[in-house]
Amino acid sequence: xxxxxxxxxxxxxxxxxxxxxxxxxxxxxxxxxxxxxxxxxxxxxxxxxxxxxxxxxxxxxxxxxxxxxxxxxxxxxxxxxxxxxxxxxxxxxxxxxxxxxxxxxxxxxxxxxxxxxxxxxxxxxxxxxxxxxxxxxxxxxxxxxxxxxxxxxxxxxxxxxxxxxxxxxxxxxxxxxxxxxxxxxxxxxxxxxxxxxxxxxxxxxxxxxxxxxxxxxxxxxxxxxxxxxxxxxxxx
Numbered sequence: 001x002x003x004x005x006x007x008x009x010x011x012x013x014x015x016x017x018x019x020x021x022x023x024x025x026x027x028x029x030x031x032x033x034x035x036x037x038x039x040x041x042x043x044x045x046x047x048x049x050x051x052x053x054x055x056x057x058x059x060x061x062x063x064x065x066x067x068x069x070x071x072x073x074x075x076x077x078x079x080x081x082x083x084x085x086x087x088x089x090x091x092x093x094x095x096x097x098x099x100x101x102x103x104x105x106x107x108x109x110x111x112x113x114x115x116x117x118x119x120x121x122x123x124x125x126x127x128x129x130x131x132x133x134x135x136x137x138x139x140x141x142x143x144x145x146x147x148x149x150x151x152x153x154x155x156x157x158x159x160x161x162x163x164x165x166x167x168x169x170x171x172x173x174x175x176x177x178x179x180x181x182x183x184x185x186x187x188x189x190x191x192x193x194x195x196x197x198x199x200x201x202x203x204x205x206x207x208x209x210x211x212x213x214x215x216x217x218x219x220x221x222x223x224x225x226x227x228x229x230x231x232x233x234x235x236x
Contacts, residue, residue, distance in 0.1 A: 040157055041099035043087055051091040054196040056102075057236035058083050063104075064116075065204075065229045070215070070222040075126050077136065077223070079111045086233055088158075088196060100158035100170060100198075102233070106148035111137055145214060151177045165189040172202075177209045195235045202229040 047053045063084065067077040084104035091097045112133045117124040128136075141148040155175040159182060162169045168187045173180055183202070191197035204227040206213050215222035 040101055040155070041089065043089060043099070043101075046089040046097075046099060049091070049097075050093075051089055051097070054088045054090070054235035056084075056086040056088075056196075056198075056233040060234040060236070061086075061232060063229070063231045063233075065227055067227055068224045070224055074222070075112075075128055076124050077111055078113075078116045078120060078124060079109055079140070080116070081105070081108060082110055083108055088198070088235075090192075090196065095161045095163060095168065098158070098161040100161065100172075101156065103153055103155040105152050106141060106146050106154060107152055109137070109141070111140070139214060145211060146177060165192055174204075174209075177211050179209045181208055191234070197232065197234050199232040201231075203227070204229060 043053050058081075061084075063081055065079040067079060069076055081104035084102060086100075086102035088101075089097070089099040112128050114127070117126075117128075140146055143149075153175075157173045157175075158170050159173050160171040166189050168189050169184055170187050171182055171184050173182045185200055185202055187198050187200040189196065189198055205225050206227065207225050213223050213225045
């Protein structure tokens, strides 16, 4: 795909440019989402320091995950959270104390709206009927794939932020499917000082998080392991 004060732990998806180490969650953590990750920043505390907390507006922001078919059978898919919680803290000076958190619920993901597909060009030009979209979503969230009932929340937390706006580098820890992975990502930071806009792209491998990419008909129908995630977060 960043998050929220501890009171908001309710709910970004899968992503990795270069996965650097993973730690499975303890069994008690797998209720995923009822507790805030240890690493989640305390934004109420940060807001009392020298700097500014920015809370991102889902209506003005955009997170899109692109899922690609294997071969020429089936469809490419676009998946996106309609709602998420995200915020960032920028210190008055330097980036050493900067923070960023984001989370969303897998069971609130939407996919393949016709307008979304039409805007993406020939690779997403195929028309998918509502029944197929519903079945794809059901499988994606089910026991053979994301297991959203057991691991309902995706949480992204910045372990480090370096550089200076408008060009930042963020080491993000992604918590998904009971696994944690860390990766460095280049981020464009603009709209300052009135607002904060963050934009970038991530590459994710489902298998890095213990997720089995969908396959059927002996591999003739399925999706690739690698996903692409684009984001643009705009503060309110």
